[in-house]
Amino acid sequence: MKYHGNLTNYKQMKKIVCIAVAIVASIPTLIAQELVRYQTPPQELLSLIEAPSTPSFSVSPNKQTYLLAYPQDMPDLMELAQPELKIAGTRINPSNYGQSNTRSYAKFEIVDFVTNKSTAISGLPSNGTVTAYRWSPNGQHIAFSVYLQNTIEMWVADINSCVARKVSENLNESLISPAFQWASDSQSLLYVAVCKGLHKPLSGELPLGPSVQHSAGKKTNARTYQDLLKNPTDEQLFEYYCISQLNAVTMDGQSKQIGNRGILADFDLSPDGNYILIEEIVRPYSYLVPANLFPTNFHIWNKKGELTKRLAELPLADDIPQGFNATRKGARSFFWRTDKPATIVWVEAQDEGNPKNNSKIKDALFSLDSPFREAATKLVELDTRFSGIDWGWETLAIVYGRWWSTRRAVTLAINPSQPNLSPKTLWDRSYEDAYSDPGRFITKLNNWGRRVLLTNKSKETLFLSGAGSSAQGDMPFLDEYSIGKRKSTRLWQSVAPYYEYFIDFLNPLKLQFITSKESVAEQPNIYLYTGKGKEAKQITHFPHPMETLKDVSKEFIHYKRSDGVNLTGTLYLPAGYKKGDKPLPTLMWAYPQEYVNASHAGQVKGSPYRFIRPSRMSAVLWVARGYAVFDNISMPIVAKDGKEANDTFIEQLIDNAKSAIDTLVAMGVTNPKRVAIGGHSYGAFMTANLMAHSNLFAAGIARSGAYNRTLTPFGFQNEERTYWQAPEIYNAMSPFMHADKIDEPLLLIHGQNDNNSGTFPLQSERLYAAIKGHGGTTRLVLLPYESHGYKARQSLLHTVWEMDNWLQTHLNK
Numbered sequence: 001m002k003y004h005g006n007l008t009n010y011k012q013m014k015k016i017v018c019i020a021v022a023i024v025a026s027i028p029t030l031i032a033q034e035l036v037r038y039q040t041p042p043q044e045l046l047s048l049i050e051a052p053s054t055p056s057f058s059v060s061p062n063k064q065t066y067l068l069a070y071p072q073d074m075p076d077l078m079e080l081a082q083p084e085l086k087i088a089g090t091r092i093n094p095s096n097y098g099q100s101n102t103r104s105y106a107k108f109e110i111v112d113f114v115t116n117k118s119t120a121i122s123g124l125p126s127n128g129t130v131t132a133y134r135w136s137p138n139g140q141h142i143a144f145s146v147y148l149q150n151t152i153e154m155w156v157a158d159i160n161s162c163v164a165r166k167v168s169e170n171l172n173e174s175l176i177s178p179a180f181q182w183a184s185d186s187q188s189l190l191y192v193a194v195c196k197g198l199h200k201p202l203s204g205e206l207p208l209g210p211s212v213q214h215s216a217g218k219k220t221n222a223r224t225y226q227d228l229l230k231n232p233t234d235e236q237l238f239e240y241y242c243i244s245q246l247n248a249v250t251m252d253g254q255s256k257q258i259g260n261r262g263i264l265a266d267f268d269l270s271p272d273g274n275y276i277l278i279e280e281i282v283r284p285y286s287y288l289v290p291a292n293l294f295p296t297n298f299h300i301w302n303k304k305g306e307l308t309k310r311l312a313e314l315p316l317a318d319d320i321p322q323g324f325n326a327t328r329k330g331a332r333s334f335f336w337r338t339d340k341p342a343t344i345v346w347v348e349a350q351d352e353g354n355p356k357n358n359s360k361i362k363d364a365l366f367s368l369d370s371p372f373r374e375a376a377t378k379l380v381e382l383d384t385r386f387s388g389i390d391w392g393w394e395t396l397a398i399v400y401g402r403w404w405s406t407r408r409a410v411t412l413a414i415n416p417s418q419p420n421l422s423p424k425t426l427w428d429r430s431y432e433d434a435y436s437d438p439g440r441f442i443t444k445l446n447n448w449g450r451r452v453l454l455t456n457k458s459k460e461t462l463f464l465s466g467a468g469s470s471a472q473g474d475m476p477f478l479d480e481y482s483i484g485k486r487k488s489t490r491l492w493q494s495v496a497p498y499y500e501y502f503i504d505f506l507n508p509l510k511l512q513f514i515t516s517k518e519s520v521a522e523q524p525n526i527y528l529y530t531g532k533g534k535e536a537k538q539i540t541h542f543p544h545p546m547e548t549l550k551d552v553s554k555e556f557i558h559y560k561r562s563d564g565v566n567l568t569g570t571l572y573l574p575a576g577y578k579k580g581d582k583p584l585p586t587l588m589w590a591y592p593q594e595y596v597n598a599s600h601a602g603q604v605k606g607s608p609y610r611f612i613r614p615s616r617m618s619a620v621l622w623v624a625r626g627y628a629v630f631d632n633i634s635m636p637i638v639a640k641d642g643k644e645a646n647d648t649f650i651e652q653l654i655d656n657a658k659s660a661i662d663t664l665v666a667m668g669v670t671n672p673k674r675v676a677i678g679g680h681s682y683g684a685f686m687t688a689n690l691m692a693h694s695n696l697f698a699a700g701i702a703r704s705g706a707y708n709r710t711l712t713p714f715g716f717q718n719e720e721r722t723y724w725q726a727p728e729i730y731n732a733m734s735p736f737m738h739a740d741k742i743d744e745p746l747l748l749i750h751g752q753n754d755n756n757s758g759t760f761p762l763q764s765e766r767l768y769a770a771i772k773g774h775g776g777t778t779r780l781v782l783l784p785y786e787s788h789g790y791k792a793r794q795s796l797l798h799t800v801w802e803m804d805n806w807l808q809t810h811l812n813k
Contacts, residue, residue: 038794039801044548044624049074049616049800051545055109057526059514061445062139063506065110065159066526068118068540069133072104074616074793080785084753086227088238089290090174091755097194097241098147098173101787102131108142110162113506113528116539121157123164128153132178136186137449141251143189145171145178154180154191156251167253170194172244175265175281175291179244184273184448187251192244195261201236208232213287221322221722222288224712224758229287238285239263246276246305259305265296271448272341275308275370276301277334286318293317298334300344300372309372311344323720324404325355325362325385337416338450339391342370345379347386355405365389365399367416379419384410390441391416392453392462396483398441399423405720407432407596413483426486432600438488439466439479442505454508464488465502473556474607476501478513492529499609500527514539518611520554549612551575552623556608557630557667561659566602569633569660572612572623573669584628585674585811588660589619591683592635592653594645594718601636616796617703619678622807628669633660635686646719649733653686654694661696674698674811678803681705681759681788682717688735688767691742699810701803703749704759704788707767708736712758736763739770745777747806749799751786759788779806 040046055068084100085092091100108121108130121142124130128146135142144155144164152171157164172194173179180191211231229235242263249255263281270276280297295316300309317328329352337343345367351359363386366376384401387409391397394417401410409431412423429436442463443451454463461480468475477493491511494500500517503526511532518524526540544550553573561567569588577584595601614620623629635656639645657677664670676699679687684705691700709716709730713723723730731737750764761782768780781802783795790796 038798040797041801041804042625045621045800045804046797047548048546048614048621048624049796054524054542054545054613057503057516057540058135059504059506060139060159061135061137061449063113064139065112067133067135067142068109068111069105070107070109072106072129074796075104075791077785077792077794080792080795085237085241086755087234087241088229088285088294089225089227089292090242091227092174092241093147094241096147096150096152097171098131098152099177101791102147102177104129104131104147105133108133108157110159111539113539119162121162121164123157124155125153125166134178134180134182136182137184137445137447138186140186143167143178143180143182145173145180151194152179154189154249156189167251168193168247168249168255170196172242174242174244175263176244176267181267181269182449183248183269184271184450186449188248190246190248190258190267190269190276192264192267193247195243195245198240198243199236200240201233205233211287218319219321220288220318221320221714222318223714224716225288225290226755226757226760228290229285235285238291242281242291246278248303257305258303259301265291268336270336270342270370271338271446271450273448274303275342276303276305277336277344279334282313284316286316289316289318293320293328298331298346309344309368311346321352321354321356322715322722323355324718327353327385329353331366333386336450337367337391338448339393339397339446339452340369341448344368344372345389350381362403363401377419379416380412380414380423382410382412384408390443390451390453392455393459396453396459398426398453402431405596406430407600411438424486430597430600432595432597434467434469434600434603434605435471437466437469439464439477441481442502444505454505456509460484463491463505463508467501468493469603469605471604472496473604473609474499478502497609498522499607499611519609520612521550522611523613524611546613548624549575549614552612553577554608554612556604557663558604559659559663561655563598563655565598565636565638566604567634567636567656567659568604568606570606570608570631571664571669572620572629572631574623574626574628577628577669579668583665583671583674584626584669585676585807586628586630586664586670587619587622587676587678587807587811588630588633588657589678589683590633590635590656590686591679591681592637592649592686594637594639596639596645598636598638598640601634601638605634606632617680617790617799617803621800622804625804625807627807627811628664630660630664630670644719644721644729646729646733649729650689650693653689654696657690657694657696674813676700676807676811678702679705681756685735688742688746689733689738691744691746692735692738693741695744697744699744699806700746701749701806702746702764703799704751704754704756704764705748706758706760706763707734708763709734711760711763716758736767736770739767739776740774742771742774742776742778745779745806745810746771747779747781747802749781749783749802751783751788751790751795753785754788756788 055070058067093100111118128148132145146153154168155164171179245261246258266279268277278299298311312331334346350361351357361381363382365379368376382401384403387402388400399412407430411427414423442454444454464479468477475494478491479488503514506512527536555571637645677697678701680703684702687700687702748764771778
């Protein structure tokens with residue numbers, strides 16, 4: 001990734017960030033505060049962290065070529081140090097009106113399926129960063145969003161020449177990313193642009209008055225959001241950066257304005273290109289919720305930008321009822337029907353969005369055909385919340401519904417042309433039950449470049465792909481589904497000792513399709529099946545990126561906790577280690593998950609045949625340092641005896657952890673006095689609780705967690721109840737409240753710019769202070785410019801160094 005700032009500022013900032021990372025520590029051999037330079041971990045870890053990422057794979061709409069997009073690995077900290085405006089729940093780069101800290105790509109290659117010829121895309125600006133790309137519907141072009149220092153440009157590459165050229169500049173991606181969309185004819189694009197000439201409020205201006213909020217008795221059970229508006233100046237800044245102008249641009253760069261400017265939160269061309277669905281944010285704003293819950297107008301424009309239909313003018317949604325099944329009142333989720341030229345569809349809550357209301361019907365789906373002058377048609381009623389739809393043709397669409405409290409998932413087949421007919425239930429199941437998952441229907445791109453159900457010529461058959469979860473692990477599959485019989489027939493499935501999954505069809509009639517295939521020791525590569533799905537040809541040849549892990553032992557471990565719930569985890573042992581050798585220091589890593597059904601909690605998740613490719617902060621890295629690593633261990637929290645799952649959170653957490661340790665000790669691979677536990681986010685919350693309520697671990701590592709649940713009083717993770725409804729649960733689950741019991745070493749790491757709901761950096765700062773105040777051993781590392789996940793090279797290397805030093809210090813005594 002390139003630095004887009006001033007060169008002098010770059011040198012000054014680089015000097016600053018290379019001097020020190022702010023660390024607060026309480027270790028006997030160290031002073032309380034110390035300036036520590038960014039550190040580099042040992043070579044065994046460094047070589048793994050620096051291994052190149054595998055490129056992403058994307059098939060062209062015409063199925064003639066595919067794109068390899070190589071990600072930009074570990075950007076320099078200077079990229080994260082660029083200006084950032086935190087406002088209305090968004091983070092904006094005020095220099096170029098882009099979203100801050102986006103992912104980026106280093107290079108692109110186009111490969112022909114027939115000749116296997118690979119050609120790099122050239123012409124993209126060397127001083128810019130590509131953050132997104134989109135195929136044209138005909139597969140002949142690719143559009144790119146390119147971030148520069150003071151602007152965002154749109155570039156388009158021709159697939160035949162593989163040369164990119166600029167077609168527009170001054171895109172506004174403050175709310176929409178990427179800020180462009182292809183027209184169905186592949187000859188033009190819509191995009192939103194920065195509005196010049198707006199008055200920018202100055203940060204040094206005196207306020208016109210105090211910041212005032214007023215409540216008049218209306219309940220607003222708002223979750224804990226970050227980066228909200230705080231005062232009238234923030235409101236003006238929000239408008240200054242987010243007001244945009246819709247434009248159309250042709251392939252030769254001819255641009256024209258469409259409609260009026262406004263705070264455009266989204267836009268979407270109708271499939272036939274004659275209309276535009278507009279989502280516009282309007283006043284009054286809120287200081288309690290982010291921009292996506294502000295008052296919003298949904299209108300339809302014609303392609304000239306003239307108002308054709310006022311669909312809905314939704315009020316501020318700061319009064320959504322309590323609970324995960326709750327939603328906003330009235331209409332929501334407007335979108336185009338993909339199999340019709342211009343039919344708008346939306347959802348309306350039939351229970352006022354309140355799951356506690358006594359209403360059998362929860363949601364209803366409505367549609368309205370162009371020119372949008374008739375009454376809307378009700379397509380289907382649901383006794384769950386609407387969660388999605390796959391359009392097929394005039395007489396078939398597949399509707400999905402979910403209900404959180406029961407974990408219920410419903411799949412219905414409807415006839416959109418005869419909505420009076422009752423829907424046919426294809427599946428009614430628990431989405432916790434991975435073993436019964438029938439898969440997802442496969443779609444294709446139609447002539448408008450929109451996704452519709454893939455079927456055979458007679459429209460009697462659909463196709464499904466799924467994870468194929470079972471007690472032996474995931475074995476992905478491809479099925480044929482008879483619409484009339486409502487029955488699936490297996491066409492293909494992954495076979496041990498490989499993990500292989502379906503990507504896309506090239507020719508469904510000939511059963512020619514593409515998969516990704518890997519094994520424990522073989523890097524994932526792309527395969528093309530030709531002869532009726534039985535003959536496979538490898539079409540990519542990505543090398544093994546981590547040769548030092550080739551001889552590492554990987555084993556899927558099955559065990560039980562004391563109440564009989566089945567548990568699993570993946571055990572990694574160092575190369576050359578044999579069972580019967582001396583027990584090893586062990587690092588365990590986990591993330592808790594709530595369940596309403598114990599049998600579902602005990603189902604096997606994942607596959608024993610996945611390639612050993614740890615991410616840059618994965619616990620698996622430490623197998624290269626001689627540790628046993630028990631990764632992704634089961635941490636189910638199950639609702640019992642009519643109670644909520646969290647009512648016995650601590651007890652189940654300890655039972656899960658003890659069962660994992662006992663299993664490895666019985667296998668002879670782990671020294672029970674030299675075990676560390678770690679986790680990120682909710683896994684960090686788990687870690688701190690285990691350190692507070694058990695003596696199972698010699699050390700803990702908690703990254704980017706929340707530790708005081710009174711700071712998230714209107715619910716957290718899968719807890720629906722508020723603090724005032726269940727204060728004893730909030731207090732019992734908050735490790736901050738039990739900091740005096742944390743008497744084993746705990747490493748706390750947090751990004752200083754964490755924007756995840758509830759995980760303020762303050763959470764780690766306060767827990768550190770509480771442990772230190774009670775004489776515990778702890779260390780707090782705050783990473784400058786980092787958010788909930790860490791990106792910069794300096795931050796990643798230093799985080800791994802901190803973790804390694806912590807393990808070496810406290811597990812190798």
